[in-house]
Amino acid sequence: SRASARAILRRPTASWRGEHIKLLINIQRVADLEHADAQYADGVGLMRTEFLLAGQSDLPDEETQFQAYDAVLRWAEQRPVTIRTFDAGGDKPVPGFTFDGEANPFLGVRGLRLCLARPEIFAVQLRALARAAVRGNLKVMFPMVTSADELEAGRKLFADIVKRLQAEGVAAMLPELGIMVEVPAAALAIGTFKAAFFSIGSNDLAQYVLACDRSNGALAPLLDPLHPAVLELIARTAEHGRRAGIGVSLCGDMASDPRCIPALLNCGLRELSVNASTLAQIKQTIDRLSGGGGLG
Ligand code: PEP
Ligand code: MG
Numbered sequence: 065s066r067a068s069a070r071a072i073l074r075r076p077t078a079s080w081r082g083e084h085i086k087l088l089i090n091i092q093r094v095a096d097l098e099h100a101d102a103q104y105a106d107g108v109g110l111m112r113t114e115f116l117l118a119g120q121s122d123l124p125d126e127e128t129q130f131q132a133y134d135a136v137l138r139w140a141e142q143r144p145v146t147i148r149t150f151d152a153g154g155d156k157p158v159p160g161f162t163f164d165g166e167a168n169p170f171l172g173v174r175g176l177r178l179c180l181a182r183p184e185i186f187a188v189q190l191r192a193l194a195r196a197a198v199r200g201n202l203k204v205m206f207p208m209v210t211s212a213d214e215l216e217a218g219r220k221l222f223a224d225i226v227k228r229l230q231a232e233g234v235a236a237m238l239p240e241l242g243i244m245v246e247v248p249a250a251a252l253a254i255g256t257f258k259a260a261f262f263s264i265g266s267n268d269l270a271q272y273v274l275a276c277d278r279s280n281g282a283l284a285p286l287l288d289p290l291h292p293a294v295l296e297l298i299a300r301t302a303e304h305g306r307r308a309g310i311g312v313s314l315c316g317d318m319a320s321d322p323r324c325i326p327a328l329l330n331c332g333l334r335e336l337s338v339n340a341s342t343l344a345q346i347k348q349t350i351d352r353l354s355g356g357g358g359l360g
């Protein structure tokens with residue numbers, strides 16, 4: 065019932081085998097924070113920023129972006145908020161930004177690749193994020209990272225922008241910088257990345273590991289995030305984080321699916337980012353695995 069779901073939500077986040085499990089939420093736009101359950105999350109684990117690019121004739125300016133990021137940080141108070149830089153391209157074309165005519169757009173110039181190819185557009189977002197960083201507990205992550213050089217190229221652009229803003233007398237700082245682990249090469253070479261944190265994008269990771277286009281319905285039965293090859297890469301990433309003392313979370317859709325929770329905990333994950341509408345259900349799932357039985 066809704067009443068017992070409420071009671072579960074209000075408790076501190078679940079623990080499993082004596083370890084605290086952090087549950088954060090994914091948001092697609094600022095208004096998602098109005099979901100009644102959002103307030104019970106440990107923070108925002110993934111803010112997708114592509115909504116800023118949709119349906120506009122012009123790309124969003126710095127002030128528009130700053131206002132959106134600042135609104136989420138204000139909502140979160142001191143809880144962490146992880147904002148992902150533009151993940152355009154692939155199945156998300158944006159006029160004036162993405163490349164046209166790619167034969168294999170999912171293997172094309174998307175995510176961080178695209179932002180590095182269009183530094184003048186990326187710079188506007190990085191300026192807005194650098195200004196937002198002084199206003200709350202902001203972390204920034206890059207999507208679709210393949211090699212450590214891309215992370216370093218992004219970090220350099222960001223650091224230069226922070227210096228320039230500070231020289232202009234604008235309050236700004238470099239936030240903690242992490243990456244999405246969603247390209248198999250990144251998961252396999254995880255030790256090469258000097259990232260402050262990792263967030264596993266299991267939607268794309270499964271697509272690339274299993275060679276199944278995530279937008280092709282005919283392949284849905286084969287696109288199984290519980291395939292042992294996908295779980296192997298998740299477990300390795302979690303293990304690396306544990307040994308190196310680097311936080312690892314998972315923000316793909318499987319974190320919002322109760323059937324996937326036992327496997328994710330067994331892979332060593334202790335932080336998940338879920339859709340707000342599934343927060344109570346995922347808390348209850350973890351409680352039940354702990355033998356608590358929940359309140360339902
Ligand atoms: C993912 O790939 O798992 C992810 C969280 O990002 P998106 O679904 O936006 O690609
Ligand atoms: Mg992705």
